Amino acid sequence: MPKNKTYDLEVRTFLFARDCRFLVRDLKNTISNNEDGKQLIRSSGSVGANYIEGNEKLGDKDLKFRLKISRKEAKESEYWLKLLKALNEQYQERIQNLIEEAGELRKILSSIINKLS
Template sequence: MKDDAKPRDLEDRTFRFAELVRGFVKQLPRTISNTEDVRQLVRSSGSVAANWIEADEALSRKDFLMRVKICRKE
């Protein structure tokens, strides 16, 4: 596997994760208690992919590590 294939693979996997989360929440019952939890879950799942893309394009190692930590928090 080429070195540049790994970051791309992680980008694809995080994007796919966000898609799977969206599919999952569509199956949940629509209740008042689920509404905010579903919104937060969808936002967080997409945020992981977005933050990984930002990390992949980081200007420095310090910036990269900070953005990866954000991904892990999400």
């Protein structure tokens, strides 16, 4: 993620999912990287997909539900990234940046959810 982060959450969640895919593409081909990478691809893509679905809300209850799923997927993405970081020394900084972005997305989503309550 570039230093000048975007504040459009749809774009930001897209960039997060894209960057996770670039990372997985570049990792060494091992069983653990493949399996953890698949999980990361699913969860990182789900962050943005659920956020977008929430924006096409059927009501405040649906919006809040979708945002909570999106937040949960950001947290799950952090988990897979931490596993990948532990096993891929050459990508430490790159993975740490993605872990930080997942955490920031989670905090932003939490803030939106809290404002809806």
